[in-house]
Amino acid sequence: MRVIIFTWEYPPRIVGQLAEYTSSLSTQLVKNNVETYLVTYHPYMTGVTEEPNGVKIVRVANSVRTHIGVLTWVLTLNQEVERAAANIYYQAGKAVDVVDVYDWHFIPAAVTLKNALGIPFVYSVDSLEDHRSHEANMPFNMAIKSIEWLGFYESAVVTAKSEWMRDEIVRIYKTPKEKIQVVSPTSKTWIDDMLKVYAQAAGGAAKT
């Protein structure tokens, strides 16, 4: 199985807990014979590298330097994420089983790749805009929520890290509960659960 993980933070660029999480996830995936690519942002360490653990990392920078907010920054960065993912896809003989997207930032790229190339994606939720900016309903927050909604709508499977988060997604976005899988990083079956999600998203056909 060939998987591409999209995350806006990855070591050495650590913003919150996603960097650490995607790092240990990708390491575990390689150990389970998953060909693992990871596309992330870095302001200058751009290009393709292979980590000692076997994860292939593509770091992209934003082509537009000046921005008026995080939204314009994210929306222009997505084209470089798409370019990196498309390169992986074409170099791998047009075969990527699934894209796993962490939080809302790279949902636009995942949605385009799905519609253009038919690559299904998993939307892995770490946090929601409604929790980060509680009850904020300015256009800025609503725009982020609309991108999150697009992710819930277009994804093949959604993962949440807890039952509570699953219920929150259902409550806020009216996503069908059965579309959301709880995958707890502290569970003993963590990686197995994740692999099941990938297989489910890829249509059950792909095997590790």
Added chain:
Amino acid sequence: MFLTWEFPPRVIGGISPHVFYLSKSLAKNGVKVHVVTCDFPGAPARETLDGVEVYRVDSYKNPSPDFATWVYLMNLNMQKEAAAIAAKLPEKIDVFHAHDWLVATAGIGLKHVFRKPLLVTMHSTEIGRRDGLHTSTEKMISETEAWLTYEAWKVICCSQYMVSHVKWAFGLPDDKLVMVPNGVDWAVYEKVRKHELKDFRTTFASPEEKLVLFVGRLVYEKGAHVLINSIPKILEKVNAKFVIVGSGYMKEQLSTIVKSMGLEHKVLFTGFLDEESLMKLQCSADVSVVPSLFEPFGIVALEAMAAKSPVVVSDTGGLGEIVEHDVTGVKVYPNNVDSLAWGVTKVLTDEKYRNSLREDAYRRIHERYDWDKIAQQTERIYEGVLGEYSKSFWA
């Protein structure tokens, strides 16, 4: 596949008619054209128009804090829809053709996911529109334009002036730039019912008044204020009515100036006019004035020429290339009230001169600004790009 943020009936500026006529003429020449554009109230989401496949996508799906952010969010949706359309078509899209930065991110993304050449027509630039880059928004837009031209296989501009401007603004190599002029649909002006013009004209000007026409957005770069400031000088020599068509952020300011000059009885602000009235007005005008300070192309001058109205234009940008001084129109110094007043007065006081300008301008339109000829030029560019592409590792 064309990407454009405006397509009739959505008309904001010059891109809409440009894409409309270019796509129709390409279709007539046997090129299959798919136009992906923003939605518009009352316009169908999907239609086939003279052989052109039109798709209108929801452009207000995502709430946006400001215009520039709206553009990128609209692109998110446009790209998603265009990707789905292109993937489902029985035939492959050969070329993505973007019009201006307003569809930059959609165009760049589609190029990479489908690995097909991207072309861009740069109708204007932020640095030109704003006469410099003063805010973060303007810098961001300019950098987006630079990125778009970087990603494009060829950059098409509508005038030699724009070719050199874009080359300077983004540091592009010569062989990446190509000039294809804008065209004008001269045939629609032949359909204007000439016998109605006399009555129509009286609603704007009395018979003894000459009719001076300005058509354009009321924004700084279009220079309506230069025309207004030249009015007293023109009125010294000739009795005229000044009709100003269009709207924009300077509208209030301009009408205040007119009032303070005591010229309310000589200046008429019509606001945005429907197409038929506008064409009738262009056919009725004794002179059409295009006093722009910055004008990448100046399609309004071509329209006036097609309507057989003599033109007075400022010698700037693409306008200066359209008009040959003393032959197809009069060129005056940009942002120069005395020069503009001189040009307008000269045309209005000499009927023989006026008629010779009309005839030569009309002939020039047919020779150089016919959409069929422009579509053929564009098709040759596509063929050239596809020839190069076929030898690349993407093919």
